């Protein structure tokens with residue numbers, strides 16, 4: 001996608017969608033954008049009047065300049081220095097009450113994603129970073145929606161993407177190497193997971209991980225450990241056959257294609273430091289097989305990255321935290337949002353050196 005606004009010497013421009021307005025997204029987006037204002041021009045996408053009001057409550061020093069999306073379409077994104085944040089206005093339909101969901105605002109949340117996609121295509125932004133949204137509210141607004149990952153894939157015309165979360169664990173967990181956990185399936189009811197696994201799909205997943213770890217993370221020869229689906233990786237077929245019928249053939253095909261992928265390993269043992277120290281990524285078969293481990297080790301510092309997209313997208317490792325939002329400003333930790341911005345910046349830099 002385009003990069004016309006990403007001229008050398010200027011801070012990279014990142015689209016920062018602020019997520020569910022009643023959650024902690026807008027607050028952590030403002031705080032992180034302001035904290036990183038000298039490294040990145042984080043353009044907030046959300047209701048500009050609401051964001052300006054919130055910014056003033058967070059810190060009166062934070063200035064928010066509002067732009068209309070039409071003005072940006074007509075004249076491009078103007079250059080602003082780090083003395084202020086820019087918000088491209090995506091108006092909300094209903095007044096926001098912190099901690100209280102309102103499905104009337106669901107379409108506006110999705111419109112921020114559409115605007116980010118438009119801006120990536122037009123070259124306004126070098127990457128997008130997303131604050132958490134509430135999937136149920138968008139569904140309550142009458143729009144089938146399972147997550148950013150699937151939405152961005154569909155709306156960028158990408159056949160397959162891979163969700164990967166990464167973070168720096170406390171030193172004792174893996175010896176301080178980044179832990180990266182990718183998923184073979186994303187937001188899917190558990191009952192549908194087995195049927196969603198196929199040799200071709202897993203091979204594409206492994207190939208996307210391999211390519212993106214090389215090109216967006218600068219790893220010369222990524223090493224991927226692959227989990228089984230069943231307890232004890234199927235116990236030679238006595239506890240399930242997906243390992244024999246699907247995962248092993250996919251691994252054989254990946255290895256034949258030059259991908260360093262090994263397994264299938266029992267998911268309950270593969271996350272030991274002695275295995276992780278020889279790996280760059282673990283591929284789990286489903287959401288709650290891999291993410292509890294990652295979030296246990298890195299919550300608050302982790303980053304969610306969508307691999308396989310034709311642009312860079314990162315996000316936080318947590319949700320909307322309505323409980324914290326309801327208590328007022330200052331309760332939420334912005335660490336993961338800062339990590340998501342930092343990660344997007346380093347991926348932008350890695351992509352530019354190709």
Ligand SMILES: NC(=O)c1ccc[n+]([C@@H]2O[C@H](COP(=O)([O-])OP(=O)(O)OC[C@H]3O[C@@H](n4cnc5c(N)ncnc54)[C@H](O)[C@@H]3O)[C@@H](O)[C@H]2O)c1
Pocket residue numbers: 024130131132133134135136148304315316317318319320321322323324331332333334
């Ligand atoms: N990137 C995303 O858009 C994203 C990611 C995860 C979950 N979600 C969505 O968020 C909604 C709520 O999910 P949930 O309740 O399972 O998880 P959650 O992460 O919102 O909350 C889980 C717990 O972690 C705490 N927490 C979360 N973020 C925190 C932060 N920044 N600082 C301090 N504490 C924090 C919360 O207070 C809560 O106790 C769901 O709709 C889910 O789908 C969105």
Ligand SMILES: N[C@H](C(=O)O)[C@H](O)COP(=O)(O)O
Pocket residue numbers: 146147148149150287291304315316317318319
């Ligand atoms: N699976 C993610 C997590 O648990 O953190 C989260 O739901 C966000 O997914 P999307 O980026 O697809 O919205």
